[in-house]
Amino acid sequence: MLGEIKGLNEECGIFGVWGHPDAAQMTYYGLHSLQHRGQEGAGIVVTDGEELKHSKGLGLVTEVFQQDELDRLKGHGAVGHCRYSTAGGGGYENVQPLLFRSQRGGLALAHNGNLVNANALKHQLEAQGSIFQTTSDTEVLAHLIRRGGHLELADQVKNALTMLKGAYAFIIMTENKMLVALDPNGLRPLAIGRFEDAYVIASETCAFDVVGAEYERDVQPGELLIIDDTGIEVQRFASAQRSICSMEYIYFSRPDSNIDGINVHSARKRLGKELAMEAPVEADVVTGVPDSSISAAIGYAERAELPYELGLIKNRYVGRTFIQPSQELRERGVKMKLSPVRGIVNGKRVIMVDDSIVRGTTSRRIVNMLREAGATEVHVRISSPPIQNPCFYGIDTSTRSELIAATHTIEEIRKEIGADTLSFLSPEGLVKALDRPFSGEKRGQCLACFTGEYPTEIYADTLHPHEKI
Secondary structure, eight states: OOHHHHTOOBOEEEEEEESOTBHHHHHHHHHHHTGGGOOSEEEEEEEOSSOEEEEEEESOHHHHOOHHHHHHOOBSEEEEEEEOOOTTOOSGGGOSSEEEEETTEEEEEEEEEEETTHHHHHHHHHHTTOOOSSSOTTHHHHHHHHTTTTSOHHHHHHHHHTTOOEEEEEEEEOSSOEEEEEOTTOOSOOEEEEETTEEEEESSTHHHHHHTOEEEEEOOTTEEEEEETTEEEEEESSOOOOOEEHHIIIIISOTTOEETTEEHHHHHHHHHHHHHHHSOOOOSEEEEOTTTTHHHHHHHHHHHTOOBOOOEEEOTTOOGGGGOOOHHHHHHHHHHHEEEOHHHHTTOEEEEEESOOSSSHHHHHHHHHHHHTTOSEEEEEESSOOOOSOOOSSBSOOSGGGOHHHHSOHHHHHHHHTOSEEEEOOHHHHHHHHSOTTTOOOOOEEOHHHHOOOSSOOOGGGSOTTOOO
């Protein structure tokens, strides 16, 4: 993926295990498979039934955890997290899972998503005496849960969840049980699987393949799962209205993951085919920007009956320096990350398929690289609609000023990136490609970054100054 260059990053990945003697080791491998969802920090909390043990750090999963550290984390239950900071910023204190201890026992929290009413809830809780230890919106849930007083934990959690607005997939763990919750819109993916007698929870199903677990089903919007040594209980805390983030299919998730019964690679191929029907152009070869755009490029090439070639090669050994969010490093990072294949593009009319344009800087540099490698024409095709609106649900595009499509017409963007032609997939084409194949059943998608129609209320104190919704 080029998210670290483009500035389009998802917040994190979560993974949980209950009922396996090597829960920490399984969680390590699960987080490794979810590393694409966050590279700034990672953590694991385990329980042995009596005590919660915690380990976390800044960096990649392989940098944070060594074997001796995993050996220390003995227990049959574990929850893990890999983080890309959006709400609350970076810093060691914000690396999850967050662990809280009280006279009633320990509580570990891992969260994927972003709460749009976190600031309002923090002000309310602080006025009632709460003291926050982090700047993460995740900590709000812990305070809300503990205010449940004498209630059973499941009821405390349900009451707390009903006060949250926004995107959240939570794994909550105490010494003797694990609770799993997905927001009523199901904005983020979350699935449950089995490994022998153990339950496994993951942001993406690709993690199940890595640890040898068998996928059972997706966690449904508004569901609360309660897992302990006696099994699993399913409760509901809110009515559901599915609005899963379209960018999970377009960009964020690994192509070998399945979301809501749909394989991500297959979905991206259909996006490419729709794009080829909507925006045909005479050309000699189709290429995709590695990695997330390759599936869409293959689909485009198949529908256009043109050869798909590896016109761009990704350097997989560039250090994490280029995950920094500064514009200068993004621009320098493009040439470090990608190289054109001169023998493929020289003298050719090239269709370059990419999944999105955020700022336009990356697209301009890739177009220039293809021209320098001898491409006679470069036609850019984007397998999503123009991103014109900020996201408040865990993607780091929180102002329109960051988005070139919010301030430029398509023709102006074309000139800015130096392409011969430029076309985006329409919102209608996107919805068509992401509907359930063959069944005709419509699926709820969040298209807010394209259309400005948000599935939840957006609170004024979550907006940047001068930003309006």
